[in-house]
Structure formats: C-alpha cells, structure tokens
Amino acid sequence: MMSILWPLITIALALGIMLTSASALVWLERRMLALWQDRYGPNRVGPFGLLQVIADTLKMFFKEDWIPPFADKTVFFIAPMVIMTTALLSVAVVPFAPGFSVVDLNIGLLFFLAMSSMGVYSVALAGWASNNKYSLLGGLRASAQMISYEVFMGLSLMGVVMLAGSFNLRDIVEAQEHLWFCVPQFIGLVIFCIAGLAETHRIPFDLPEAESELVAGFHSEYSGMKFGMFFVGEYLGITLISAMIVTLFFGGWYGPILPPIIWFFLKVFVFQCGFILLRATLPRLRYDQLMSFGWKYMLPLSLINILITGAIILAKR
Amino acid sequence: MQIIENIYSILRSIGLVFMHAFHKRETVQYPDEKPYLAPRWRGRIVLTRDPDGAERCVGCYLCAVACPVGCIALQTTEDETGRRYPEFFRINFSRCIFCGYCEEACPTYAIQLTPDFEMCEYKRQNLVYEKEDLLISGPGKYPDYNFYRVAGLAIGGKGKGEAENESAPVDPRGLLL
Numbered sequence: 001m002m003s004i005l006w007p008l009i010t011i012a013l014a015l016g017i018m019l020t021s022a023s024a025l026v027w028l029e030r031r032m033l034a035l036w037q038d039r040y041g042p043n044r045v046g047p048f049g050l051l052q053v054i055a056d057t058l059k060m061f062f063k064e065d066w067i068p069p070f071a072d073k074t075v076f077f078i079a080p081m082v083i084m085t086t087a088l089l090s091v092a093v094v095p096f097a098p099g100f101s102v103v104d105l106n107i108g109l110l111f112f113l114a115m116s117s118m119g120v121y122s123v124a125l126a127g128w129a130s131n132n133k134y135s136l137l138g139g140l141r142a143s144a145q146m147i148s149y150e151v152f153m154g155l156s157l158m159g160v161v162m163l164a165g166s167f168n169l170r171d172i173v174e175a176q177e178h179l180w181f182c183v184p185q186f187i188g189l190v191i192f193c194i195a196g197l198a199e200t201h202r203i204p205f206d207l208p209e210a211e212s213e214l215v216a217g218f219h220s221e222y223s224g225m226k227f228g229m230f231f232v233g234e235y236l237g238i239t240l241i242s243a244m245i246v247t248l249f250f251g252g253w254y255g256p257i258l259p260p261i262i263w264f265f266l267k268v269f270v271f272q273c274g275f276i277l278l279r280a281t282l283p284r285l286r287y288d289q290l291m292s293f294g295w296k297y298m299l300p301l302s303l304i305n306i307l308i309t310g311a312i313i314l315a316k317r
Numbered sequence: 318m319q320i321i322e323n324i325y326s327i328l329r330s331i332g333l334v335f336m337h338a339f340h341k342r343e344t345v346q347y348p349d350e351k352p353y354l355a356p357r358w359r360g361r362i363v364l365t366r367d368p369d370g371a372e373r374c375v376g377c378y379l380c381a382v383a384c385p386v387g388c389i390a391l392q393t394t395e396d397e398t399g400r401r402y403p404e405f406f407r408i409n410f411s412r413c414i415f416c417g418y419c420e421e422a423c424p425t426y427a428i429q430l431t432p433d434f435e436m437c438e439y440k441r442q443n444l445v446y447e448k449e450d451l452l453i454s455g456p457g458k459y460p461d462y463n464f465y466r467v468a469g470l471a472i473g474g475k476g477k478g479e480a481e482n483e484s485a486p487v488d489p490r491g492l493l494l
Contacts, residue, residue, distance in 0.1 A: 036334050038343045281334040282327065 007102070011092075014102050018091050021268075022235040023053045029235075029276050036280040057228070065224030068130070075129035080219075080226045083122035083233035087240055090115040094243045095170045097253045097260040108169040109161065112244060113154050116199050120146040122233070123201075123208055127218040138217025141287060142208035145198055148294045149205075153195035155302040159188040159309040160248050173252030180251040187305040189249045191298055196245065198294070200237035203279040207287055242271035358432035359417045362408055364448065365429055365457035372452065373427035373464060376403045380419035380428050388412035389419060398473025400465065406448040411441050425464040429457045 027042065027050060034041030042049035067076055093108035095101040105111050120143055127139015161167060163184060164175035175181075182189050198205040209217035219230045246252060246267040253260030255267075285293070345352050354360070367373050376393025394404040419428045438444050456462070471477045478485040 035342075036337045038337055038340050040342055040344045040346065277331060277335055281331045 010100065011102050013100075014091050014094075014096070015088065017096075018088065018236060018239060019232070021239050021265075022232050023057065025235040025238060025272060026056065026231070027053045028272065029279070032273060032276045033280050036277065060225060060228040063224040065226060068132075068221050070131045071221060072129040072131065075125050076221075077226075079122050079126035079129055080222065080229035080233070081122075082125065083119055084229050084236065086115045086118040086122070087233050087236035090240055091236075091243075093169055094240070095173055095247060095252060096264055098170075100261065101170065104168070104170055106166070106168045109157060109167045109172070109248075112169075112240075113150070113157075116153075116237075116240075117146070117150050119199070119233075119237070120150075122230075123218050126222070126230070127208075130218070130221040132221055134214040134216075135218050135220045138208045138210075138214050138220070141210075142201065142218055145201070145205065145207060145290060145294075148291060149195045149198035149298075152191055152294070152299045152302040153199060155299070155306060156188045156191035156195060157248060158306050159185045162306075162309050162313055169247055169252075173247055173254070176251040177254060180249065180254075182249040185249060185305075185309070187301060188309075189245070191302050191305070192248070193245065194298060196241035197275070197278065198290075200234060200241055200275075202234075202238065202275055204282040204285055205290060206284060207290060210284060212284075238272060238275050239268065242268045242275065245271050354432035354434075356432065358434075359415045359420075359430040361410075361431050361433040361436055362413065362415075362419065362446075362451065363429055363431055363453045363457065364406060364427055364451040365453060365459075366455065367463040367465070368456055368461060369463060370454075371400075371465075372402050373425045373456075374403050374406065375401045375425055375427070375464065377401075377424060379422040379424065383418040383422035385416060385418060386412045386414055396473075399470070400472040403448060406451060407445060408451060409445050410436060411444040426457070426459045426462050427464075431457075 030052075031041040031043075031049065042052040045051040045055050067073055090112045092102040093105050093111050095104075095108075123142035123146070124139045127135045127137070127142065130136070160172060160181050163181060164172040166172060166175070172181075197203075201208050207217075208214075209219065211217075214220070219227055222230060243264075246264060250267050253264045255263035258266070365373050374391075376391060378391065378393070381387075381389040381391060388409040389407070390409075391406040392404040393401055395401050415430065417430050420430050423429075436444070465472055465475065465480075467481050469477065469480055469483055
C-alpha cells in the first residue's frame with residue numbers, strides 16, 4: 001500500500017509546490033520589480049499584497065475565454081496545455097531533497113532537456129494557430145530562438161555531466177558535496193543561465209512576445225484561462241530553470257545547518273530573484289543580435305568549455 | 318576589448334539596479350499618506366467673507382468673464398442700502414479647470430482657490446456648487462481686507478468719506494466761491 005501511496009504523495013507535493021511557487025512568483029516579480037524601481041507594487045490586497053495572486057486568478061477565470069473564428073481551433077486549444085504539461089513533466093526529475101523527487105531517472109538531465117525542447121511546440125503552434133500576423137511572427141521568432149539556444153544549453157551542461165559522470169540529477173547533486181560545480185564549470189554556468197533566459201523567453205530575450213513590437217507575440221489572441229496557462233507556464237519555466245541551476249551548479253540541497261529542502265528552495269529563490277533583477281535591468285535585444293550572439297559567441301564558448309573540461313579530466317586521470 | 322567593456326557595462330547596470338533596493342521609494346500612498354499641498358495650491362473654489370462676516374462678492378461678473386471654460390454663473394442684486402451681492406452664484410466643477418483666473422480677476426478677494434482637491438462625486442450634477450456650498454465663514458487668504466471699508470462707495474452704515482484713508486468729501490461749489 002505504502003509503495004503506491006508514497007509516489008502519489010510525492011507527485012502531489014511536487015505539483016503543489018511548483019504551481020504555488022509559480023503563482024507566488026507572479027506576485028514576487030511585481031514586488032521585486034517595484035522595489036528596484038523605487039515603487040511599492042501590489043500591496044493592497046491582503047498582507048503585503050499577497051492575495052493579489054488570488055484576485056488575479058479569479059479575474060482570469062471569469063474572463064471570456066474567446067477563440068477567434070479564424071483560428072485553427074484544435075491546435076489553438078492544445079497549444080497552451082503543451083507549455084504547462086512540459087514544464088510540469090520536467091519537475092518530475094528535479095531532486096528537491098534526498099529521497100524527495102518524483103522519479104529517479106538515470107537520464108534525468110536528458111529528460112529535462114527534451115521537455116524544455118518540447119516547450120517550443122507550444123509557442124510555435126500557438127503562433128501558427130492564432131492565424132494572426134503578430135502571433136505568427138512571435139511563433140517564428142520563438143522557434144528559431146529556442147532551437148538555437150537549446151543547442152548550447154545542452155552543450156553547456158556536458159561539462160557538468162563529465163565531472164559527475166552521470167546523467168542522473170541525484171548523482172550530479174551528490175557529486176557536488178565538497179565543491180559546487182559553479183566553480184569548475186563557471187563558464188558552463190554563465191552559458192546555461194543565458195540559455196535558460198532564452199528558453200523561458202524572459203526579458204533580454206523576450207522577442208517572441210515583445211510587447212512593443214508584436215502586441216503580445218504568440219499569445220496575442222489568447223484570453224481567459226488559456227492565456228493564464230501561458231502565463232503560469234512562463235513562471236513555471238523560471239522556477240524550473242532556477243531549480244536546474246541550483247541542482248547542476250549550486251549543490252542542490254547541500255548546505256549547512258538548515259534541512260536540505262529549505263536549502264534547495266532558498267537557492268531557487270535567489271535565482272528567481274536574479275531572473276527578475278535581469279528583467280529590471282536589461283533591455284530587449286534585437287533579433288539579429290540575438291541570433292549572432294547565440295551562434296557566434298555562446299556556441300563556440302560552450303564547445304571550448306567542453307574541450308577544456310575534457311582535457312583537464314583526461315590530464316588528471 | 319569592446320566585448321569586455323560591454324560585459325562590464327551590463328554587470329554594472331545590474332549592480333546599479335540592485336542597489337535601488339536600498340533607496341527610498343518614490344510612491345506616496347495617497348489615501349493613507351496625504352501629500353503636502355502648497356498654500357497657493359489651486360483647488361476647490363470658495364467664496365470668502367470679509368472680517369465683519371458679510372459676503373465679499375460684489376457681483377461684478379469679472380470672474381465669469383475671465384473663466385476660460387465658462388463654468389461660473391451668477392446674478393447680481395442689491396440690498397436696500399445699495400450694497401451689491403450675488404443673488405445666486407454657481408460654479409460647475411465638472412467644467413472647472415482650476416486655472417485660478419477667477420481669483421486673479423476678482424477685485425474684492427472674494428473668490429479664492431483652496432488647497433483641497435478631494436471633491437469626487439458619483440453624480441455629475443453634484444459637482445455643480447451653489448452659493449451656499451461655496452461660501453465659507455472666514456476671510457480666507459486676506460484676513461483684514463474689507464472692500465466696502467476701503468472703497469469710496471456709500472452703503473448702509475458708511476457714508477461718503479468714511480472709508481479708510483479717505484478724506485471727507487469736498488464741496489466743489491465751495492471751492493469756487
């Protein structure tokens with residue numbers, strides 16, 4: 001009985017934690033942006049404006065869920081589900097604490113990369129199905145951006161895999177007991193952060209939804225809870241990328257005194273704030289800059305990183 | 318070397334934005350925290366009284382003429398002693414742009430703008446203020462000024478030549494003789 005119940009509880013807990021943190025992130029982002037721009041942000045609804053999340057969700061539920069008559073209805077309906085599903089599926093492999101993860105896949109890292117690549121379908125399909133110029137442009141940009149940034153996102157992690165000798169995220173965390181990989185794999189960390197920003201299409205790389213150019217890009221035509229799913233999907237993506245940065249480069253649950261799970265979420269919180277700080281600071285890149293930055297700098301850099309890491313590992317042997 | 322400069326510039330701006338976390342917030346949380354209003358703030362318009370408690374307005378219509386949006390309406394009348402006052406005085410605050418020209422035009426300091434802007438109403442009609450809504454009990458910004466006490470006009474209780482700094486009327490015929 002327990003053997004069935006325990007995985008179910010873990011799944012429920014993981015889902016609960018991720019969805020709560022994604023919705024709390026909406027509030028956190030607004031408050032932090034406000035803090036860095038010398039304003040207050042939402043501070044009226046409930047203590048510190050925390051109930052703003054509930055107010056927004058309620059509002060979203062009661063909005064008209066409109067499908068434009070010119071849209072491809074089936075695809076239009078499926079697209080927002082894909083982004084949430086892929087994001088939530090990747091949560092399965094995140095090791096929150098020793099003995100607390102949904103599955104202990106021995107190819108956990110590859111599964112995460114695969115799921116984050118699947119996310120591009122959502123954006124591309126949404127842009128296509130909306131049958132709208134701006135949406136299509138957003139979808140086009142998104143697919144080009146995500147495909148090119150995914151290449152060195154995977155490559156930047158190979159250094160970590162080489163050092164840990166495993167694709168299993170649990171093993172990777174355990175390999176960092178004495179030295180976090182952010183030290184030997186600093187270049188990998190920087191590349192992964194940049195690629196992660198691009199994968200979640202966050203602000204310096206938010207070309208797919210560039211408000212000032214494309215209305216809202218791929219989700220221009222979406223309303224109500226379908227838009228809500230894109231929204232939650234984006235914040236889930238941020239949480240996920242932060243969780244992966246922590247797992248792969250900052251020793252996952254390791255840390256003194258406090259229990260492992262607390263350490264994990266503390267570190268994730270710091271990186272979420274980092275994402276928000278980048279949003280508060282950086283302007284959007286131009287599209288050609290984005291592409292040339294990816295292919296001309298990041299890809300060679302990640303290859304060099306692999307080369308050097310491999311050489312050092314070989315030399316040490 | 319351009320690239321190193323650029324990276325430094327990006328990191329520096331991230332740092333600068335982060336340091337804003339320790340700055341004072343600019344927001345004034347309005348209903349809880351009232352902003353400071355200057356004494357000459359041009360807000361709700363009032364009709365003041367002279368130090369004796371009588372209406373200052375003499376119904377000269379200069380405010381109504383000066384008003385660029387034409388939101389002031391009044392009708393003058395006279396009491397039995399010859400003192401002029403407005404029979405009705407109406408300001409439509411849904412039109413008023415608070416430019417203060419009425420105050421500048423007023424020869425008797427009767428109409429004045431006050432540092433108060435909280436005059437929202439649910440019905441537009443409620444923004445039309447009548448004389449009893451506009452009149453206040455005090456003299457406003459010029460506490461000692463009384464038009465009829467300095468003007469040469471004879472009204473009830475004050476004859477010719479009895480105003481401040483005014484000499485008694487001279488009989489021109491007497492001068493000729």
